[in-house]
Amino acid sequence: MKSVAFSNTLAEILTGKNVLSQLSVPQLVEKVLQRKEGKLTSTGAVCAETGKYTGRSPKDKYIVEEASTKDLIDWGSVNQPISEESFDKLYKKVSNYLKEQNEIFVFNGFAGADNKSRLPIQVVNEYAWHNLFAHQLFIRPTEDELQTHQAEFTILSAPNVKADPTTDGTNSETFIAVSFERRIILIGGTEYAGEMKKGIFSIMNYLLPQKDILPMHCSANVGAEGDVALFFGLSGTGKTTLSADPNRRLIGDDEHGWSSNGVFNIEGGCYAKCIGLTREKEPQIFDAIRFGSVLENVVIDSKTRLPLYEDATLTENTRAAYPIQAIDNIIEPSIAGHPQTIVFLTADAFGVLPPISKLTKEQAMYHFLSGYTSKLAGTERGITSPEATFSTCFGSPFLPLPATVYAEMLGKKIDEHGVQVFLVNTGWTGGEYGVGSRMKLSYTRAMVQASLEGELTHVETSQDEIFGLHIPLHVPGVPDEVLIPNKTWTNQQEYTDKAKELAAKFNANFKKFHNVPQEIEVNGGPIFK
Incomplete structure (x- = not known):
């Protein structure tokens, strides 16, 4: 035709x-x-079910x-x-x-x-x-x-x-x-x-x-001084929570472009997960779900029409769609300048990645291509221990072009604008999932705040012996001993074995990329090969 x-x-x-x-x-x-x-809920939102396909x-x-x-x-x-x-x-x-x-x-x-x-x-x-x-x-x-x-x-x-x-x-x-x-x-x-x-x-x-123009699967916000930050991260890493900062205005929560003029939102709304949603945990999302919003596969009380956000009968992937104007603390139009800071978020269930690391350009490109986080035991049938998950550029299902196209554009922009890039682990410390504990949100917030405010620009660092990452030795509001992963483990050999296990997974995953400049693989990835 x-x-x-x-x-x-x-x-x-x-x-x-x-x-x-x-x-x-x-x-x-x-x-x-x-x-x-669909049905009208008590908040005025419309609730619809999607039947066989809930994702x-x-x-x-x-x-x-x-x-x-x-x-x-x-x-x-x-x-x-x-x-x-x-x-x-x-x-x-x-x-x-x-x-x-x-x-x-x-x-x-x-x-x-x-x-x-x-x-x-x-x-x-x-x-x-x-x-x-x-x-x-x-x-x-x-x-x-x-x-x-x-x-x-x-x-x-x-x-x-x-x-x-x-x-x-x-x-x-x-x-x-x-x-x-x-x-x-x-x-x-x-x-x-x-x-x-x-x-x-x-x-x-x-x-x-x-x-x-570099398209990006990330959230973005801007501070009072016009300083822009990008947050990349897969599901469960805390991207929405950490980018929703009362002291910074939201540019957008999921999709952005980075042009020669700066960052802009691709969308006009938000598509938020709402399983287990409460006003206490996510006040912005909770209050945005009102007349005109669309709830997807959320169970509602047949009499009161109250959304039962904790109910996963239909799916864990319950969603809410609403215009970005339903959130108070936004910038309009959804356009801002060039980022000063990029944060890659990962929830490492192996418990071996540092809670925060400063990345070189090569490391930034390596971890951008890797897009690492981990699935936890019990989240999917058959998963009995943490599994490493890699999603290229933190959005592999949506990339029609070779991944290296996007990574090379990112590297170029990091150079052009002197962007600082950090890898933040919101996952486990002191042991893997089931042994260690989840990183305290207050510590993570303090680390992100320090990175956004430039407090880590000239901080003393030490290099991780397995991953090659540069770890700040001091972060305001965070105990020094929390910053070095092996110091939080009681058994050093167990830590080393688990870290090498994860490093090997990084190395194996990276082999799928072709025509990657050698310096990215040599200088960007784990030292342990």
């Missing part, structure tokens, strides 16, 4: 009598309730193998190829289905708060609650911007359209398929709203580097 035919078919969808375009939040909430897609479907994500992009994409288990023919079949299924619906919902907006590089997008939904999600997660246009808005990428989401693996070239009934030439994302067979958010993030991870 030629691109002209795609444009014509898309125009037919968008001009149909069943199209409800750019509905307001109250209108969308009304539609959700009328169509029985992303990485094995069902594809990129079309096209002449203009096939030599650029990092093909593999993350970026699976699909033929143009298969994509065209799926597109026909989705477009015909949407045209037949009594109502479909369209949102026009942007990805990227920086006007110079933002991407005009369009989201077409079968479900009203999905369109409300898109309205809250992406950047909402002004009335003037809407008049001249021309989408450069379109999501077509039809959860009730299912693929036939025998004829459509898919692994299952579910598909998230991206065509960069047709500038379309197709989503079918899944009701999980996060596929839309991460679909656009993947697109930005492809497009932004072409503009010499």
Whole structure:
């Protein structure tokens, strides 16, 4: 199917009598309730369930193998190829289905708060609650911007359209398929709203580097003096908790770009995990869940309609989507200058990484490529002891280009702007999980604060003998003995054995990277080989 035919078919969808375009939040909430897609909670939020799929479907994500992009994409288990023919079949299924619906919902907006590089997008939904999600997660246009808005990428989401693996070239009934030439994302067979958010993030991870902008899976905030900090970290490392600082304003909590002008938020909202949520632990998130917010797979009391955040009956991956304006302490627009500090967060359940380390540029690039944290015993079936987990650039499922592209851009920007980079271990100390104890949050906060305020710039350090990391010997508010990992273990041989075990896992993981400058592997990784 030629691109002209795609444009014509898309125009037919968008001009149909069943199209409800750019509905307001109250209108969308009304539609959700009328169509029985979700329920209203006591806070005024809409709560919907996603059925079979309560998280992303990485094995069902594809990129079309096209002449203009096939030599650029990092093909593999993350970026699976699909033929143009298969994509065209799926597109026909989705477009015909949407045209037949009594109502479909369209949102026009942007990805990227920086006007110079933002991407005009369009989201077409079968479900009203999905369109409300898109309205809250992406950047909402002004009335003037809407008049001249021309989408450069379109999501077509039809959860009730299912693929036939025998004829459509898919692994299952579910598909998230991206065509960069047709500038379309197709989503079918899944009701999980996060596929839309991460679909656009993947697109930005492809497009932004072409503009010499580094896309990043991180949170960002800014201090009173305009000093910007970035926080990278996988689930469970404390990224949300540590970046939500009452003395600093939030730029964004998950996706950012770093251009020649500074940092900008890619999104217009937040998609927060809310399992076990309480006002005491996460007041900003708790209070942001109000009218217009979307709760996903949260169990609610049938009578009071109170959200039961502690209930994981449907999934541990319960979520809340809300506009960033629902948080008080933010910067608007979501744009700031160049970072002075970058913090990589890891929850090391082996208990051997220092609670804080200063990284050289080569170490920063190495640990950025590694993206290490650990899964704990009991978190997943079959895990009986801590397992090392590596997610390239702290976001491997969303990187269409080779990882080294992003790492080299990071290294260049560290050099250009004299950025200080720290590795902070929010995991275990004095022994591995089950033996040692979790690092005190008060200590971690003190270490992060010291790094942001420049108190560690000229501090005396010692080099870790196994990982090669530079450990500050003094941090205000933290006992000196806590800073050196082996000093917190009672059995030194056990510490050495466990540290070497983790170092070997780092070394083994790094072998998957190709064309990495030798100085990164030699000077960035563990000394122990």
